[in-house]
Amino acid sequence: MICLLMTGVEDKRSVYEINGNKITKRIRFLGVRFSSFNLRIDFYRSVFLVQPGPVPRHAPKRVKSTLKLDQMDHISNEWTDTDVLIFNSGHWWTRTKLFEMGCYFQVGGSLKLGMPTTTAFKAALNTWASWVDTSINTNRTSVFFRTFEASHWSGRNRNSCKVSRHPSLDTKGKDRSSISDTIIDVVKKTAAPVTVLHVTPMGAFRGDAHVGSWSDNPSVPDCSHWCLPGVPDMWNEILFSYLLSKNGTYLQ
Template identity: 50%
Template sequence: MNMTEMMTSFNRSVSFKRSTSLGRRAPSVTSPRVRRLSWVSRKFHVLVVIGSLISFIIAIGCGYLFLLPSFSQAFHDYDTSKFNGTFSSCNVFDGSWVQDDSYPLYNATECPFVEQGFNCLGNGRNDKDYLRWRWKPKTCDILRFNVRNILEKFRSKRVVFVGDSMSRTQWESLICLLMTGVENKKSVYEMNGNKITKQIRFLGVRFSSFNFTIEFFRSVFLVQQGWMPKHAPKRVKSTLKLDKLDNISTHWINSDVLIFNTGQWWVPGKLFETDQTRRICNVTQNPLSEARGRDQSLFSDTVLEVVKNMKVPITVLHITAMSALRSDAHVGNWSDSPFTPDCSHWCLPGVPDVWNEIILSYLLTD
């Protein structure tokens, strides 16, 4: 069985054990020029959604078939022929959000790996309607999985997320989804006994009954980051060594499934100071019926162009538009810092659960 080889913009190739996944945005795109903006309600929401959710980029060679040889047994109540064996026959991102009382798929209060800032109900949000929405593609369905069987298929494997707080949210989501199939909850634990917080650079949760781990490495740019040069302009906040991967990259190389996120490349204020005079976060009562331009981005277009020129086959799972419709599901004022409205992150349970459902569906069908 062939190994999956990932070619990056750093002109170095890395061979992974089983399958490799790049989360949401391509790391081979250079940082865009940041313009000075005055943030107001809708513009702020649009920019953060585009910046944080450019796309899933999943690169999976034939090795994933060896990783999950009978993955289809982990799903039920679904006719896989609707996909015709490939995502290319169905645009899973062309659809709408429909109400579904079988959601949410877990209770955040009962999952110890949801950090306080993302547990909106626990932070005082009273309405629960935002929890009961499912993504429905027009011409197919996202697979509903049997959690217990998924746990078996991940036995003795290592799943790794690399990125920023958006990656951490998705990491927490996947853990909580899989914990619903574990009888002894104490058999699932953080390997170093750490509490789930934004300050820790490495977090790893072990499912001891199944001998596999789901890990998170904080690496916001994926490359080495340095201090501001001595004589740099005041607007420059830090430096990046584009030809060198993050020092901790050696720790995630030997993973079976690897999901990258390059979100910080797309958010103004991370590399340069910006004139931010006001920020307003508008959390709606229901999902939007149309994207209203939120799915349009030069950044996304650049990602798609770069992927086309990569030597290794890459499948882009572009979740920007579908996520942009969920203005009702942002953290807003229901975080651990209620005086700082948050329209970039998502409540858990919520939208990141659907991202994980799509990844699992992709592993099965393509």
């Protein structure tokens, strides 16, 4: 989004990260100010949305950390005083990024060692929905939730990545995602108005658009993330269309 907006800025020096940090997805927080337009875009890295926690007392040795499914990430305190909030989650809700790393689920003081990731994800989203309903003034703040983007891993263990040369004509079932279905289901039940940016189907055709072997580590192909410019730019175009429509601006 920042790159897209930069195309409309004449003096590139007027755009800067407020703490002087380099713009990278690995940092916990980035604040990019467009000083000529009185605009600031903040990025918060909270991949689970809920609060990570330490190992509880008397936990089994395999438990190295927890996710507190009934508590929002503490960084959410920074999100309430804003004009637009855009959420997404799901990419890290896998066994490899959780259980194999020793991270298990917790509700209150109770460990939920046998809880499936799908159940935990829905519990976390319900915590998020409750937070939106009670903490966000939707008369001021527009809230969006982007669904899970399609990935194009293949093979029995979904560990093979072969980037195609062209967009496909068949989604091969990748236009559906249980994660996206959960997001849509939870958002439908929120009292606050939340707009779902449902991007799963549109990316399903674009097996050609992933990073592949052009990643930071070419020996490990990537069929989850996207090349830029590319598919994520269209997500931003869709978002902008919603914002312009809400503000009463006629779309050309």
